[in-house]
Amino acid sequence: MARIGVTGLGTMGAALALNMADRGFDVAVHNRTEAVVDEFMEGTGSLSDRFTPVKSLEALVDALTPPRAVLIMVKAGDPVDAVIDALVPLLDKGDLIIDAGNADFNDTRRRTARVTDEGIGFLGMGVSGGEEGARHGPSIMVGGTEDLYRPVQDIIEAIAARYQDDPCAAWLGPDGAGHFVKTVHNGIEYADMQFIAEVFGILNASGRSYADQADLFAEWNGGPLQSYLIEITAEILRARDSETGAPVLDVIVDKAGQKGTGRWTVIEALKLGQSATAIEAAVAARSWSAEADARAKAEETYPTGTTRMSHVLDGDLEKALLAARMIGYGQGFALLSAASRHFDWSLDLARIAEIWRAGCIIRSSLLDDISSAARDGLPHDQLILAPGIAPRLADAVEGLRRVVLASMEEGVPVPGLAAALSYFDTYRRARGTTNMIQAQRDFFGRHGFERRDRDGTGFHGPWAESD
Ligand SMILES: NC(=O)c1ccc[n+]([C@@H]2O[C@H](COP(=O)([O-])OP(=O)(O)OC[C@H]3O[C@@H](n4cnc5c(N)ncnc54)[C@H](OP(=O)(O)O)[C@@H]3O)[C@@H](O)[C@H]2O)c1
Structure with missing residues (x-):
């Protein structure tokens, strides 16, 4: 059984999966276009034993040790929702979905709420470093609840880049925080x-x-x-x-x-x-x-x-x-x-x-x-x-x-x-020129302004006196 599943074996997904295998993790790999899985396996060389290649999301879920962790690395936007929709009915409560693509954090917040409602965990994970980084050590910014991060922390830290032995990966905050930082x-x-x-x-x-x-x-x-x-x-x-x-x-x-x-x-x-x-x-x-x-x-x-x-x-x-x-x-x-x-x-x-x-x-x-x-x-x-x-x-x-x-x-x-x-x-100017903007706003719209010499708001200029 594999420790983690990766769906989406494009540039980034393939590189991340190889990186995980390199670090000693067993990975189940899946891709929408089945032939891509075979192509991927042909390039795995001495790491091939670490992989379980599968041709369906059902098989991907079956290949994982519960509680399962599935990392999605597909084209950003609707494809992520499509994969989540297909995955959720196959997973059990307590399983985890990680979206490692470049998501709009507003989508991550929405997806977190949607998946959490089904009892499934969701992490939005920003990955930077391009293909080379993904293969040999990217910087990884994780969002979601901290308790969801802990079970996969060892994998994420192991595949991350290192700065003087410090892994360049961290859990940063709830729901969309990781994707926002990315x-x-x-x-x-x-x-x-x-x-x-x-x-x-x-x-x-x-x-x-x-x-x-x-x-x-x-x-x-x-x-x-x-x-x-x-x-x-x-x-x-x-x-x-x-x-x-x-x-x-x-x-x-x-x-x-x-x-x-x-x-x-x-x-x-x-x-x-x-x-x-x-x-x-x-x-x-x-x-x-x-x-x-x-x-x-x-x-x-x-x-x-x-x-x-x-x-x-x-x-x-x-x-x-x-x-x-x-x-x-x-x-x-x-x-x-x-x-x-x-x-x-x-x-x-x-x-x-x-x-x-x-x-x-x-x-x-x-x-x-x-x-x-x-x-x-x-x-x-x-x-x-x-x-x-x-x-x-x-x-x-x-x-x-x-x-x-x-x-x-x-x-x-x-x-x-x-x-x-x-x-x-x-x-770097303590006093700028927005006093002019405020005067103009008050002139045409009676928006009021604050005075430098008095507390309070809603003061008006002399142009208001003739009203
Ligand atoms: N490239 C980078 O340098 C980089 C860096 C950081 C983050 N990212 C982000 O990482 C994510 C993946 O990027 P990438 O460069 O690896 O993309 P890519 O090489 O174009 O691969 C896209 C993957 O998405 C799959 N896909 C597309 N539409 C799908 C759908 N409707 N359902 C299921 N799978 C679908 C493709 O499957 P098929 O083979 O079936 O088409 C393929 O596996 C994106 O969010 C991207 O913004 C990329």
Whole structure:
């Protein structure tokens, strides 16, 4: 009998199942298209004895030791509901379903309630690290009740990445907490990727060769920017297309895909009254990228000419990326705090930063500092105010400012970097300019305002006196 079942042997499900077998667990494997199970088994090599291949969900359930645990790793959305609907009648009370795909946490909350009503446990589990991570150690963010997590904790921790022996897996809170944290992780990932893409654009506009840029990113990866995304950027800049021999970046269409997690982050931020503008800029840039024909027409209408940037220092670009990264993480953590309060999740922000230190796409040396800062408590829930972060941000942000200014002068697009800088500049003013907004609202709608010199609400401006 197998300890756990996996249904959905696509990229991620197959990799996770192999990872479990590698760690010594017996796994029953199933896939909607039966032939995929055979293909999977052909690739299991010396691990084949660990697997029980099955061709139906009934057989999957029969192959498991009760109380059963079935991990679903299918396409996000309706397919997850379809698999749950098919599984629930086959399971017994006390069995457990784990959805390890990228679910909208609102769906996870709904599915948790639906499955729990039938006496079956449900965990919503975010998995980050792509195929490689899933195969050899992802970062794993679990939501559900803690008592449901304990029986599978050994499997989940065993397959997770390790940061200095600490497994990058944790139970984070009830129902949708794991998938919410995974969503915000992806939002931060969107922002970080966008910042890097913008710096790539600036370096191109400065006439720097890909080889030169690759060296620069590789050098940055040895400093405070050390991270998976900076590391792969250097590799990508060096890579050549195997068919044409051209730099691979030159053969790729500038149209970025998205599956929803970045957009969900922004939507949830807005619902919670939060600002995730750097993440929003990254989502917007991907959306605009899809409008290739309109962009071609716009370039014809407003020609850019040849852009030649010459006055941006490498050190400023490094600082710009660091400052923007801190602000991107800051917006993500502020959102996590807001969600934790709103849903009463008691999220451990330090633990979240810790389990992102290895295995996941946004792993970076900065996360070690972020986890220490969060452990000490974030002033006003703001990472950018943490004593361990603030002096470094104050230094780096001036590089960000110079880079944004120089780019804007030349018309080189930097929507993500500029959003990060604007957020910083807006946030660090004790007295902003929304007094004007309040005056306008009162002028046209008698909404009332608060006064600086008196307690209370509902004061009106002189324009109301003539009524
Ligand atoms: N790829 C990544 O880097 C990554 C990283 C983190 C999280 N994720 C998430 O992991 C999940 C799986 O992604 P993936 O990349 O492994 O996908 P994938 O390679 O496209 O595989 C999709 C799987 O879903 C199954 N499926 C699709 N529709 C189904 C349905 N109606 N009923 C039953 N099974 C169905 C497919 O079965 P058939 O073979 O029968 O079509 C296949 O096994 C998604 O939620 C994704 O967002 C992916």
